[in-house]
Amino acid sequence: DAGVTQSPTHLIKTRGQQVTLRCSPKSGHDTVSWYQQALGQGPQFIFQYYEEEERQRGNFPDRFSGHQFPNYSSELNVNALLLGDSALYLCASSLEGRGPGELFFGEGSRLTVL
Amino acid sequence: AQKVTQAQTEISVVEKEDVTLDCVYETRDTTYYLFWYKQPPSGELVFLIRRNSFDEQNEISGRYSWNFQKSTSSFNFTITASQVVDSAVYFCALSEAAGTASKLTFGTGTRLQVTL
Numbered sequence: 001d002a003g004v005t006q007s008p009t010h011l012i013k014t015r016g017q018q019v020t021l022r023c024s025p026k027s028g029h030d031t032v033s034w035y036q037q038a039l040g041q042g043p044q045f046i047f048q049y050y051e052e053e054e055r056q057r058g059n060f061p062d063r064f065s066g067h068q069f070p071n072y073s074s075e076l077n078v079n080a081l082l083l084g085d086s087a088l089y090l091c092a093s094s095l096e097g098r099g100p101g102e103l104f105f106g107e108g109s110r111l112t113v114l
Numbered sequence: 115a116q117k118v119t120q121a122q123t124e125i126s127v128v129e130k131e132d133v134t135l136d137c138v139y140e141t142r143d144t145t146y147y148l149f150w151y152k153q154p155p156s157g158e159l160v161f162l163i164r165r166n167s168f169d170e171q172n173e174i175s176g177r178y179s180w181n182f183q184k185s186t187s188s189f190n191f192t193i194t195a196s197q198v199v200d201s202a203v204y205f206c207a208l209s210e211a212a213g214t215a216s217k218l219t220f221g222t223g224t225r226l227q228v229t230l
Contacts, residue, residue: 004158033217042118042205042220043159056217088157100209101149101218105159 002027004106006091012112013081021076021109025093032074033103034066035090043090049074050096078111086113116141118208120221127196127228135191135224137206143167148182148189149207149218159205165189196228 005024013019025032031050035043045058049068063079072093078085088110092103117140127133139148146167151159163173165182173180177194193200203225207218 040222042207042222043218044220045217048217058217090157090159092159100147101164101207102161103159103218104161105151107157 004091004093004104006089006106006109008109009107010110010112012114014114015081015083017081017113018077018079019081019111021078021089021091021111023074023076023091023093023106025072025074025091026104029093029095029104030072031094031096032068032072033092033094034074034076035092036060037088037090037108039087046076081113083113086111116143116146116208116210116219118206118219118221120206120224122224123222124225124227127226129198129228129230130195132192132194133196133226133228135193135204135206135226137189137191137221139187139189139206139208141208141210143210145210147209149209150180150189150191151205151207151220153203153205153223155202162191193226196226198228198230201226201228 004026007022033048034046036046037043046060047057048055052068065077068074088108090108091106094103119138148165150162153159170182179192181190203223205220205223207220209218
């Protein structure tokens with residue numbers, strides 16, 4: 001049973017560039033959430049996707065956008081990268097109706113912006 | 115607004131010692147959920163426990179136990195007879211009961227180092 005997989009694991013970009021991160025949820029899961037974790041901090045909620053729609057969003061600017069595909073996989077896009085976007089980006093999947101917060105996380109994509 | 119405070123940044127213990135990780139939360143919701151997650155060096159967060167605001171019973175799972183006290187807005191986590199494999203960063207988190215199931219507010223984490 002494959003868990004949550006994310007790609008790429010590491011990447012380096014320069015300011016102003018754009019990046020796309022990918023996530024495949026755990027088998028059978030239909031909901032995907034994205035979190036940003038800066039060094040030494042707790043994860044911060046970016047947004048959640050369910051049935052290919054963004055269902056809720058945290059306090060992140062419009063430069064952060066996402067998509068969910070019919071197979072439940074998801075992408076996170078960040079435009080006009082800033083140095084402060086350097087972080088570990090975590091994808092979490094869950095099954096709608098299983099109750100709040102029991103999330104399965106991937107190992108993350110570590111983004112460095114130079 | 116919701117807030118989770120983990121005042122202990124880092125704790126070091128020797129194997130077999132007991133250790134308690136503190137968590138204090140703030141919320142205006144009357145119904146909410148509390149969680150603990152473990153983050154090993156590999157990066158993925160691992161779910162440990164969920165507790166709803168109406169269930170103040172303490173819970174024990176093997177060497178792990180959790181003490182939820184609504185009166186002090188605390189949800190502390192104790193590891194009994196710690197082991198080297200317990201070394202990780204531990205996060206306490208809070209969510210609303212209504213709406214999305216995935217919007218967790220995390221604390222800043224406590225790094226636990228267990229040495230031989």
